[in-house]
Amino acid sequence: MEKSSIIGTAAVIIGALMTLISFIFLRATDFYAVRWIGVVIMVAGFSCGPAHTISKHKKETR
Numbered sequence: 001m002e003k004s005s006i007i008g009t010a011a012v013i014i015g016a017l018m019t020l021i022s023f024i025f026l027r028a029t030d031f032y033a034v035r036w037i038g039v040v041i042m043v044a045g046f047s048c049g050p051a052h053t054i055s056k057h058k059k060e061t062r
Contacts, residue, residue, distance in 0.1 A: 007045075007048060008045045008046070008047075008048035009045065010045070011041050011042065011044055011045025011048060012042050012045035012046060013045075014038075014041055014042075014045075015038045015039065015040070015041035015042025015043070015044075015045055016038070016042055017038070018034060018035070018037060018038030018041065019035050019038035019039055019042065020038075021034075021038075022034040022035035022038060023035060
C-alpha cells in the first residue's frame with residue numbers, strides 16, 4: 001500500500017470520527033463547528049489517495 005494511500009485512508013477515518021463526534025456530543029455547544037473541520041479532512045483524504053494513484057498509473061503506462 002502506498003504511503004499517500006495510507007495517509008488518505010487515515011484522513012478519511014479521522015474526518016469521519018470528528019464529524020460523527022461533533023454530531024453526537026457537541027450539538028448544543030459552541031464547538032459544533034468542528035464538524036466542518038472533519039468534513040474538510042475527510043474530503044482531503046478522499047482526494048489524496050486516488051489522485052496520487054491515478055498519476056502514478058499514468059507514469060507507468062508511458
